[in-house]
Amino acid sequence: MSMRWGVVHRWANPLMTLRSTSYFLPVPQSARVFVSRPIYYNTKALKSAANTELKSVANTDTIIATDENYGRKEVISVNPRLYEYLLANVREPQILRELREETATMRGSQMQVSPDQAQLLAMLVQILGAERCIEVGVYTGYSSVAVALVLPEGGQLVACERDAKSLEVAQRYYDRAGVSKKVRVKFGLAADTLKTMIQNGEGSSYDFAFVDAEKKMYQDYFELLLQLVRVGGVIVIDNVLWHGRVADPLVNDSKTISIRNFNKKLTEDERVSISMIPVGDGMTICRKR
Numbered sequence: 399m400s401m402r403w404g405v406v407h408r409w410a411n412p413l414m415t416l417r418s419t420s421y422f423l424p425v426p427q428s429a430r431v432f433v434s435r436p437i438y439y440n441t442k443a444l445k446s447a448a449n450t451e452l453k454s455v456a457n458t459d460t461i462i463a464t465d466e467n468y469g470r471k472e473v474i475s476v477n478p479r480l481y482e483y484l485l486a487n488v489r490e491p492q493i494l495r496e497l498r499e500e501t502a503t504m505r506g507s508q509m510q511v512s513p514d515q516a517q518l519l520a521m522l523v524q525i526l527g528a529e530r531c532i533e534v535g536v537y538t539g540y541s542s543v544a545v546a547l548v549l550p551e552g553g554q555l556v557a558c559e560r561d562a563k564s565l566e567v568a569q570r571y572y573d574r575a576g577v578s579k580k581v582r583v584k585f586g587l588a589a590d591t592l593k594t595m596i597q598n599g600e601g602s603s604y605d606f607a608f609v610d611a612e613k614k615m616y617q618d619y620f621e622l623l624l625q626l627v628r629v630g631g632v633i634v635i636d637n638v639l640w641h642g643r644v645a646d647p648l649v650n651d652s653k654t655i656s657i658r659n660f661n662k663k664l665t666e667d668e669r670v671s672i673s674m675i676p677v678g679d680g681m682t683i684c685r686k687r
């Protein structure tokens with residue numbers, strides 16, 4: 399939050415005493431909308447005013463837009479306090495919590511989907527009544543366990559991963575979660591696995607796919623998965639907001655450009671209905687038409 403120095407104003411606390419001296423305190427830029435006209439306070443009242451002001455700004459800081467560009471809709475952004483609240487409302491199975499805690503000690507743990515993302519994936523699988531799923535990018539298995547747990551008996555998840563060490567952890571948790579029978583691990587490059595599945599006649603036989611691997615391969619994964627998923631099936635793509643970099647014109651590294659291009663192409667792709675949502679690092683849900 400950016401600060402500027404300014405007079406504390408009446409609107410901050412209308413009950414305070416009038417005095418002859420003005421005091422200057424840091425006032426957040428975003429509080430400027432509340433400013434009316436200057437009024438002078440005693441020191442004690444001033445401190446309390448500052449607290450009130452800063453607390454209320456912490457609240458209003460979550461609201462990022464209310465103007466006509468957004469149809470006057472009050473659009474919010476998730477700040478740490480709100481995100482903690484959101485997480486407190488996630489039902490994370492004990493086995494996933496343990497996997498998350500173990501993964502937190504490992505290299506690359508930031509790659510794992512967040513509990514709210516995993517819950518959304520599981521919810522989509524359940525809404526779809528999905529029985530046949532694919533995951534591209536397993537890592538230690540957090541999202542794949544979340545999906546496998548809600549698959550019916552006889553359901554199947556094809557889990558594509560090129561890193562054997564991560565797969566060892568994932569496999570251990572498939573066993574512990576009692577979902578090993580539902581998960582078909584495919585070790586190797588995901589694009590090769592998907593191509594083989596198409597060649598084996600598995601086209602249009604999957605209900606759900608989740609993409610969370612090499613960013614520069616997103617378009618390739620998407621094209622292959624579009625062949626494997628049935629009409630009405632869903633493909634979810636992770637990291638589509640790429641830490642916010644996709645919206646920053648000054649960021650032009652190859653991964654950001656690749657995701658930006660992918661997002662643009664997807665928006666224009668009539669083969670799918672889409673919904674981009676700011677959960678985790680951003681996900682796009684695509685439904686095959």
Ligand SMILES: C[S@@+](CC[C@H](N)C(=O)[O-])C[C@H]1O[C@@H](n2cnc3c(N)ncnc32)[C@H](O)[C@@H]1O
Pocket residue numbers: 509510511534535536537538539540541542558559560561564586587588589610611612
């Ligand atoms: C972001 S992580 C996946 C996180 C996982 N979905 C979770 O929630 O824990 C990406 C994973 O994709 C794997 N990966 C990257 N490129 C791949 C490729 N070409 N083929 C298969 N796996 C790949 C990486 O080894 C890594 O484990």
